[in-house]
Every structure is written in structure tokens, then in C-alpha cells.
Amino acid sequence: MRRLLAVMVALLAVHTALLFVRPSQATPAFEGEGLDVGVVFDVGGRGDKSFNDGAFLGAERAIRELGARVRYIEPGEGTDREAGLRLLAAEGMDLVIGVGFIFSDDLAQLSREYPDVRFAGIDYAPPVDAAGNMIPPPANLAALRFREEQGSFLVGALAALVGDSKKLGFIGGMDFPLIHKFEAGFRAGVQAVCADCQVIAQYAGVTPEAFRNPGRGQELALSQYQSGVNVIFHASGSTGLGVFEAARRRGKLAIGVDSDQQAEAPGFILTSMVKRVDEAVFSAVQSVRDGTFQGGIFQLGLAEQGVDYVYDDHNRALIPDSVRARVEALRAEIVAGRITVPFTR
Amino acid sequence: MSRSVPGSFAVAWLAPLIALLIAAVVGDILILSFGQSPGDVYRLLLEGTWGNAYGLGQVLYKATTLTFTGLAVALGLRAGLFNIGAEGQLAAGGFAAALAGLAVPATTPAFLAVPLCVVAAAMGGGIVGAVPGALKARFGASEVIVTIMLNFVVLALLNWLVAARLHVGESLHTPPINAGAVPRLADLAPAFHGSAANTTIVLAILTAAAVGWYLFRTRAGYDLRATGLQPDAAEYGGIRVGAVRFRALTLAGALAGLGGVNYVLGYKHYYEEGFASGSGFLGIAVALVGRNHPAGVPIAALLFATISQGGLAVNAIVPKQMVEVLTAVVIIAVAVTVPEVQRLAAAGRRVA
Numbered sequence: 267m268r269r270l271l272a273v274m275v276a277l278l279a280v281h282t283a284l285l286f287v288r289p290s291q292a293t294p295a296f297e298g299e300g301l302d303v304g305v306v307f308d309v310g311g312r313g314d315k316s317f318n319d320g321a322f323l324g325a326e327r328a329i330r331e332l333g334a335r336v337r338y339i340e341p342g343e344g345t346d347r348e349a350g351l352r353l354l355a356a357e358g359m360d361l362v363i364g365v366g367f368i369f370s371d372d373l374a375q376l377s378r379e380y381p382d383v384r385f386a387g388i389d390y391a392p393p394v395d396a397a398g399n400m401i402p403p404p405a406n407l408a409a410l411r412f413r414e415e416q417g418s419f420l421v422g423a424l425a426a427l428v429g430d431s432k433k434l435g436f437i438g439g440m441d442f443p444l445i446h447k448f449e450a451g452f453r454a455g456v457q458a459v460c461a462d463c464q465v466i467a468q469y470a471g472v473t474p475e476a477f478r479n480p481g482r483g484q485e486l487a488l489s490q491y492q493s494g495v496n497v498i499f500h501a502s503g504s505t506g507l508g509v510f511e512a513a514r515r516r517g518k519l520a521i522g523v524d525s526d527q528q529a530e531a532p533g534f535i536l537t538s539m540v541k542r543v544d545e546a547v548f549s550a551v552q553s554v555r556d557g558t559f560q561g562g563i564f565q566l567g568l569a570e571q572g573v574d575y576v577y578d579d580h581n582r583a584l585i586p587d588s589v590r591a592r593v594e595a596l597r598a599e600i601v602a603g604r605i606t607v608p609f610t611r
Numbered sequence: 612m613s614r615s616v617p618g619s620f621a622v623a624w625l626a627p628l629i630a631l632l633i634a635a636v637v638g639d640i641l642i643l644s645f646g647q648s649p650g651d652v653y654r655l656l657l658e659g660t661w662g663n664a665y666g667l668g669q670v671l672y673k674a675t676t677l678t679f680t681g682l683a684v685a686l687g688l689r690a691g692l693f694n695i696g697a698e699g700q701l702a703a704g705g706f707a708a709a710l711a712g713l714a715v716p717a718t719t720p721a722f723l724a725v726p727l728c729v730v731a732a733a734m735g736g737g738i739v740g741a742v743p744g745a746l747k748a749r750f751g752a753s754e755v756i757v758t759i760m761l762n763f764v765v766l767a768l769l770n771w772l773v774a775a776r777l778h779v780g781e782s783l784h785t786p787p788i789n790a791g792a793v794p795r796l797a798d799l800a801p802a803f804h805g806s807a808a809n810t811t812i813v814l815a816i817l818t819a820a821a822v823g824w825y826l827f828r829t830r831a832g833y834d835l836r837a838t839g840l841q842p843d844a845a846e847y848g849g850i851r852v853g854a855v856r857f858r859a860l861t862l863a864g865a866l867a868g869l870g871g872v873n874y875v876l877g878y879k880h881y882y883e884e885g886f887a888s889g890s891g892f893l894g895i896a897v898a899l900v901g902r903n904h905p906a907g908v909p910i911a912a913l914l915f916a917t918i919s920q921g922g923l924a925v926n927a928i929v930p931k932q933m934v935e936v937l938t939a940v941v942i943i944a945v946a947v948t949v950p951e952v953q954r955l956a957a958a959g960r961r962v963a
Contacts, residue, residue: 269955270625270629270952270955270956273629274625274628274629274632277629277632277633277636278632281635281636284636284639284640284643284649286650287639287643287648287649287650288650288651289643289646289648309885309888337927338926338927339923339927340926340930340931341923341931342889342919342922342923342931342935343888343889343890343919344883344885344886345673345874346919346923348807349669349807349920349923350926352665352805353659353923356665368783370781370782371782371784371879379805391780391781391782393780393782394779394780400780440774441775442774442778442781443780443781444781472770472771473767473770473771473774473884474783474884474885475767475770
């Protein structure tokens, strides 16, 4: 018994001593004037090489170029999403950003409770009331949505023009409306330049797990390449890594999504349909600094540079100038409103 | 501190205390390695949890779910069964509660709708628990394997049902329930405003008390504990071990399922894919630290809820992985100190 007490006293002494150690670089609490921004990522979101990391890049740029002070929160579980937003809102941040559609309900509620704080939601999906009608966001909430179908349209046209096959492939992650936008745009883009081309569209599953299943992605891609497809566009998170692996093995082409995925399989990535989450986050911070922040739903498409496809030194050799010109002409048509890209199947 | 129960006092109180101190020192070192001051971080952690009503509410909310999953694991362990299926049982309970709430008309009075949804939650979890129970009783199948694997089956099935059939709009949740919502603590005490804490906590306390009564005051509870301590002796003593095991795992499933009430009836009023993520597995730690005792489980649940909510409060200066490591250290420290303290306490008595 005495030894146990001795152990306890020793531990207590060490702990108490350590409490008073203060490393020189320890960050003090936030104080004073300045542009304070809070970002809440999704559970397990950081490191996704997709939109959570995109939001991080945008915020880091805001720190460098706008002198913003940014606090990041990574929730440990679902309940923490609301708690994280609330924590930041209660501290009186100038702008609080929720990254991912999953924050929609929480953002809608908190923006009402904290009318003096500005909120932004990436991929924000307006909640629906009991009757199924969309509830528009309040004036202090900017819903940043992307017209993924427009970017997908351009890579569809590109794929059909360089694919050298009447069959094009699409591999989606989870079979649900957000990903249907990519498929619908891709199909329309293919049809626009090749009326008798056919798109084989497959999904990795019906649950969020479908975004994290490279094995399934590779399986689907191999069977599509086998059936005569030469180019596959994926919108499937890390499942797409399997699609790239299949492209490498078969010597075919794949199209990346969200961010520039060229580095995942150099030489086999025709292009990537990029979603400029970094840009959206940066401009949201900028608008708060300039006092031009506005609530409402913002659809970021080709015209707003919210979506685009990659064309640079890495893939110039894969895309002939005539093809590039054709695709750019289509971009102009969409921006001018002469082509309306469908977003549902 | 009676001599007839050797070492029980030391083990019951000293071991967890020493384990906590070990965890605190490891936490100090971790915090220092991130270049922060342990004093600052712990102060911020306490301010964000027990320091204000909102933080406390969040702790109580998390502790409520963990009490149910902790009880689910503890009851299984008392019967000598390792229930690792609380994750799936909790999700199934929440889903069943939401289905019941969606099925009843909006005009249903609360005194009918709430019990209906609560019973549905218990049944949802109970059915998931009954499967490994039946397989164990009938074929002797390892409940560890079956409960682990059943998690995947149940979660995939529920995800599919929600994603393909029941979700609204671009979300991953069902429509809100028509009736059966229970009041939040903020409705009774406005200081709790904003926190998810709700009256399900009363159900959690009553359930813990009921489990205690069942285990230690009833014939069935005696059978259960006897089976857990020594199944062969229990069998010889006339206890139908198979039936007891089936009952234990079914009840454990029902207990975990009740945890779904906290989220569905008390917080969001819908079932959302992934709401239970992690709470089921953390229930194992809660049971371990709570010494598988219905009085210890809620206290352990409060401890882990505090670490979880505190982690969010300090997330701005230390990464969330610190909290995950700290949780693991508490579990390991308890696992190590309990037998060690038992040994030392016994040795001490021999010397004395």
C-alpha cells in the first residue's frame, strides 16, 4: 500500500511540475483586432487530397496574402461538427467555414443563432422542410456550390475527341445526386462532340465507403477498358486511385477529379476536372475583409472559375491543339449561356 | 475497507487514479512535443468542458451515449462474453427509433410516441445482439468474431437503406421524425443553450440502475454472473448456460440500441449515416475503466466524454490525434494498473 502511495505522489509531482513548463513557441490565445477565420473540416477529412485539403490551401493563402488569422477544427465524431462551428461562432470569428455538404443542417441553424457571424458552406445543400421545400440560407450564410457538371462537360468532350473509341467510361463513387452531376455533365460533353458515342457509367457503391475503395475502382476500370473504353473519368475520391492503377496496367487514360491528380499516375492522366475549393475559400475570406460579403447561394461554374480542367506542360502532349481549340470553343459557349449543361441523369 | 474482500478498495479507487495520473503525464509530454504548454492546454480543456454550462452539456450528451454502449459491453463481460458489436447495435437502435418516429402520425401524444420509439430502439439493437447470441448458444460460435463482423453487415445495410431509400435531398439522413422527440436540457435550464444534452440522460441513469438491480438482485442476474465466472460450474449447478448467453447478448444489444435514443429523439430528430461512429467501440473502453460495474460505467463514460469534448476545445492548438492517443493511454494504463495494483495490494497485506 505504501509503495502505491509513493507511486501516486511521484506521478502527481511530475505532472504538476510539467504543468508549469512553457515552451517559448507556445501560441498565446487569440486577442485583439484582425480578420479571424475558423474552418471546420469533416470527420477524417484532412489529407483527402480533395476538397478538405483544397479548403486548407485556400485558408493558408488567406493567411499569407490577407493576413487572416485562421483556426482549424478537425471534429472527432459527428456531434462535433455542430460543436466545432458553435465554438468558433461563439468566439466571435468574422467568418466560419464548414467544409462539406454534411455541415448543411448545422450551418443553417447556427447562422440563425449567430446573426453577427458570417458563415460559408462548401457544397452546402439547402435543407428541406417537412414538405420537401428547400429552405433558402439566411443573409449571413454563403452557400458555395460548384457546377461540377460544367467542368465534367468539358472533360467529356475532351475524352471523346482524344479517346479514339466510341465508348467512354465513367466511374462514380457513391451513387447519389452530388455525383450524378458529374455523370450528367460528362455524358452531355461526350454527346456534344460525338453523337453516336456511348458512355458506360458505373458506381462503386451506395454508401460513403464507395469513396474509399480503390480495389473496387480498379475492378470496374479494368472491365471497362476490357470492353473497349480508352478513357475513364472518375468522380470517386480515393476509389479513383484504383482507376489510375488500371489505366497504368492497361496503358490507357484516366481523368482525375477535384484537384490536379496528374502526379498519381504520370503519363496516364489525360487531365483532371478541378474544383477550385481553395479559390472559393480564399475569395470568401477576401470578401469579408473587403466588406463585400453576401449571403445566399453561389453557383461556381466555368464563368466564375469555380471548375475547370487542367491543361499544362504535363498533358500538353496528350491533347492536340485542334482538340484544345474545340474544347475552348465549348467553354465559351457555356460561359455565354448558349449551352446549358444538365445536372441530373 | 473490510478484510473479507481483500484489495477491493485499493483496486476500485487507486488503480483508476494511478492510471489517470499516468495518462496525464503522457499527455504532458505529448503537449510539450507539440511545443505547447501543458498548463495552458489542460486549463483550456477544463474550461471547454466543465467550465461552462454549454461544455458540460456536450460532455453529458456524449457520456449518455457512452453509458449505453458501456453497459452493453459490461453486461456481456459479466456473462463472460466479449460484445464488440455495440457499434452496429447502436446504429440499428437509432435507425429503429427513427423508423418508429416516422411511422407514427405527427399528432401522436408524447406519452405514447416516446415510449414507442424507445422500445423500437431497444428492439433494433436487441435483434442485432440476438444473432450472435443465438449462434453462440446453438453452435458455440465465437461471439467476438460474430459481433465484429455483424457490425459491417448492419452498418452497410443501414447505409444502403438510407442512401438508396430514405434520405432527403442531398443529405445522408432520413426525414425528421413526426413525433417522439424528447426535450433538451436547454428547454429546462436555458444555460445549456446550444448543447446537444437532452433528457435521454435520465433514461441512461435509470437504465444503469436497472442493470445493477438485474445483475445483483435477481435470479437471472445471478445465473448470468455465474455463467460468466465459471460456465462449467454454472452448468453443473443447473443453469442453462446456452439460454443465459443468448439472453445476455440480446440484452446487451438492446442496451446499446437504447443509445440511439440520445441522438435520434434527443438531438437531431433524424437518423444520419455515421451518427454512432466510434461510440460503440469506445464503449469497450468505458466498460473496462468502469470495471464492468453499472455504477462505474457512467463515471467512466463521463471521463471519456470529457476527453472527447475537451479535445475539441483545445483542437486549435493541438491536433486531434493527441486526444485519440490520450484515450488509448487511459485504456492501456487501466489495463496495466488494475492487475498490478491488485498484486501489490496483496503483497502488502502479506507483509503486514
